[in-house]
Amino acid sequence: MAASYIGEFEQMVLLAVLQQGEEAYAIDVRKELESSAQRPVSRGALYRTLDRLEAKGYVTWQLEDGSPIPERGGHPMRKFRVTGAGVEALRASRSALLKLWRGLDAVLDES
Amino acid sequence: MAASYIGEFEQMVLLAVLQQGEEAYAIDVRKELESSAQRPVSRGALYRTLDRLEAKGYVTWQLEDGSPIPERGGHPMRKFRVTGAGVEALRASRSALLKLWRGLDAVLDES
DNA sequence: CCTCGATAGTATACAATGTATTCTTCGAAA
């Protein structure tokens, strides 16, 4: 059964995919994460998480609709896309955080 | 060694403690969470998380500075307080989320 | 007194998530 819970890293990965536009390559997602979250992200961690998000129905992917362009490596690249359910999950956790942050700006704003 | 990682639930618990003012009772934290995050929180889950936050140095607590007031139960109540490190951790994850949300309002705002 | 129920917290156990390291492949450069 799909848990309704969404972890912190899963959340960030989903957001990073959205940031890339309609579709995103794992590598770009990784760059986005490292830049926004200021922490290293190993490829393994990222792919594991993407797989779990797929299992929950929060992302889908398809192979680069390749033409005869030679893929840049042994495996063809995958293009990820966030599903409606994924967006829904993001809305829910954002809503909760916004409520919890309310009134704490003085404490939480980085000066 | 203290992991620098802070989970989603830990984050919400910290915020809920702050919402109660200087000091918070576990029971009130629980109510705050259930109301803001729209999900049930068992006592076990909450105390477990508070203990872990304490181990990381993100919260401290002390017993109700009791006078002869009879505690309302078998155990005296604990008053929790978020430490400076805890606030710092919250700032970091908030900062990351704000960056990742940037530009996605159209998608994420609940209409 | 002694039992019962409610309350605050603890202990235990297990599921889900987070993360790094180690393979596999396959094209391209040497």
Next chain:
DNA sequence: TTTCGAAGAATACATTGTATACTATCGAGG
């Protein structure tokens, strides 16, 4: 054809999330 780099998969284990069951103490009834 050998080596190297890239994209991804597999494996393994640490950390978090969460529920259920257990303790201990106070007050009310009897």
